[in-house]
Amino acid sequence: MYYREWKPKKYLFEGKRGTQYSATSVANIVKRSASRAGILQKVSPHMLRHSFATHLLEDGVDLRYIQQLLGHKTTKTTEIYTHVASHQLKKIKNPLDSLYLDKR
Structure with a gap:
């Protein structure tokens, strides 16, 4: 809906004159949105x-x-996210654990 109404030319979210938002403006928008959403x-x-x-x-x-x-030049920079997602590793089940082993 936003894209159809505002028809941005260069940036997805453009300032009043079709310019890029400043880092400060983006930070203020994010903070204000979080506040409105009740995020403390x-x-x-x-x-x-x-x-x-x-x-x-x-x-x-x-x-x-x-x-x-993300625009990273090397995967080394991106690899920091593998540490954050490591809790997902704990959810992986070993397929051998589900085998029925006949105890004779």
Whole structure:
């Protein structure tokens, strides 16, 4: 709905004259939105970026794709998200644990 109504030309979210929002403006929008949503925790645009990458990784998206989406030059930078998503590893079940072993 937003895209159809505002028809941005260069940036998805453009300022009044079609210019890029400043980092300060984006941070203020995120903080104001969090406040309106009743989120008491301190929120930043970087947290949204971090959450985006973590959710992609948890959903099985290849690390190289995430690297490109985030604009990282190397996968080393992107690999920090593998540590955040490590709790997902605990949910992986060993297929051998589900085998019925006849105890004779």
